Amino acid sequence: MAMKTYKGIPYHLWNPYTQMDRFISFLGMGPTILTRGEGHYVYNDRDQRYINGNSCTWNFSIGYGREEIIEAASRQMRELPFSSCWGLVHPRAIELAARLVQITSGNFAHVYLGSNGSEAVETALKLARQYHRQSPDAKDRGRFKVISLRGSYHGYAYGAATLSGSEDYEAKFGPMVPGFLQIEPPYCYRCPYRKDGYPDCGLACAQALEKTILAEGPESVAAFIMEPVMGEFGVVAPPEEYYRRVGETCRQYGLLFIADEVTTGFGRTGKLFVSQYWDPQPDVLCLGKAISGGYLPLAATLATEAIYQRFQGKQNYFMHGSTNSGHPVCAAVGLAAIDIILREKLPENAARVGTYLKSRLSDLMTSHPIIGEVRGSGLMIAIDLTRDRKTKERFTGDEIYNFLLDAIGRGLLLSYSDWGLSLFPPLNIDEGIADQIVGIMDKTLRTGAIAELDRKARLLKEFAISKL
Ligand SMILES: Cc1ncc(COP(=O)(O)O)c(C=O)c1O
Structure with missing residues (x-):
């Protein structure tokens, strides 16, 4: 097959999480090649405009054209573009x-800096194992198991990917990391535990953590990790009580409690961080994505003083790190992005506009029986699609993909998965952009869209992004 080119340049790139044969054959159509951004919009190489309804990969949270960020990066580039944090440091x-x-x-006193969310999680996992390995109490030194929520997404690295409990990962590159186990997620809409619903269910999903710890033997379990709101799984958040229950279980059995706020952090849900209101507090916090407004790769893993203290002395230092840990330009951009997020009160804006957007999307349920549930908080909203509201039967992956293509064709970029569609727009959008999004979703979800699924399937030929 002749090699695809872009402006005469042969296409040698191998894209992440992308079905390359399909992508290559449709390269150049729709939003496959984006060339510039402006505020909440991105433009393709034919200057067609799309609403950045998924903030790229849920990270680009403060919009394009932020001069403050560009200034911070160029200042740092001139002053000290790079210096390592291995046994040295920079301001x-x-x-x-x-x-x-x-x-x-x-609750946190020490920060490991990294480049992406997977690294933030990988750092937390190794930190948890090493922490227990050097416990003063010999009976805790055998703790190595990590419990997570099935279907969660914590990143691509082996440890982080193992946390998902994904059969696909196991099939493609198993065996995955040993010592990792999953409990079913707190997914009230399609509860994997019971039919009677919260609170009658007694929070069976939280009880599952304790049962698993007891079944495995508490002295073998190192940590429990969770996303406060499961993004990839379907913007799934448990009842508030869940956080307290699992936190207390972690305390009771001596596990480290790890909160992965790579997606939820920095205002996405309408709070600066979801876990900042938890009691008990997590012991480790993973941050990434919007930490730099999405402008440069940056992530962080925060730990408590008590954890840090266990890593003192020649034998005990944290044997982990990467070349780019604490990269000065990324750090400078992170500082500038955090200033913007706080100064412009973006969490508050996400809460306000998110409430409006969610309520307008919920209104669509009256005219669109295929919407099973609209859920989420702030600007992290899922539209769970079902063939039948009573049975909650799902559409096929191809059918969901057709809805995605339809929305893209109307100028809205969004995310999708087996259960439906999701929106993660920039945190500074206003009601006007929210209205535009609702207008497009309304058309996309029209019952006609289902009748025309075959036609939509043909649209696959116009777009080729397998993971937006
Ligand atoms: C909750 C969560 N953790 C970790 C990651 C991995 O982050 P990255 O893709 O930056 O490695 C993601 C990415 O979507 C995520 O949503």
Whole structure:
């Protein structure tokens, strides 16, 4: 097959999470090649405009054209574009770590800087194992198991990916990391535990953690990790009580409690961080994505003073790190992005506009029986699609993909998965953009859209992004 080219340049790139044969054959159509951004919009190479309804990969939270960020990056590029944090340091890394400790719950005292969410999670996992390995109490040194929620997404790295409990990962590149186990997620709309619903269910999903710890033997379990709101799984959040129950279970059995706020952090749900209101507090916090407004790769893993203290001395230092940990330009951009997020009160804006958007999308349920549930908080909203509201039967993956294509064809980029469609727009959108989004969703979800599924399937030929 002749090699595809872009402006005469042969296409050698291998895209992440992308079905390359399909992508390559449709390269250049729709929003497959984006060339510029402006505020909440992105443009393709034919200057067609799309609403950035998924903030790229849920990270680009403050919009395009932020001069403050560009200035911070160029200043740092001139001053000190790179210096390592391996046994050395530079001012921006010190400042960023202090800023993160200051704006989080007050429970964290030490910050490991990284480049992406997967690294933030990988860091937390190794931290948890090493923490127990060097416990003063010999009976805790055998703790290595990590419990997570089935269907969660914590990243691509082996440890992070193992947490999902995904059969696909196991089939493609198993065996995955040993010692990881999953409990079913707190998915009230399609509860995997019971039919009677919260609160009658007694929060069976939270009880499952304790049961699993007891079944495995508490002295073998190192940590429990969860996303406060499961993004990829379907913007699924448990009842508030769940956080307290699993936190207390972690305390009771000596597990580290890890909150993965890579997606929810920095205002996405309408709160700066979801876990800052939890009691008990998590012991470790993973951050990424919007930490830099999405402008540069940056992530962080925060730990408590008690954890840090166990890593003192020649034998005990944290044997982990990466070349780009604490990269000065990324750190400078992170500081500037955090200033913008706080100064412009973006969590508050996400809460306000998110409430409006969610309520307008919920209104569509009256005219669109295929909407099973609209859920989420802030600007992290899922539209769960079902063939039949009573049985909650799902559409096929191809059918959901057709809805996605339809929305893209109307100028809205959004995310999709087996259960439906989701919106993660930039945190500074206003009601006007929310109205545009609702207008497009209304057309996309019209019952006609189902009748025309075959026609939509043909639209696959116009778009080729397998994961937006
Ligand atoms: C909750 C959560 N954790 C970790 C990650 C991995 O982040 P990254 O893709 O930056 O490695 C993601 C990515 O979507 C995520 O949603």
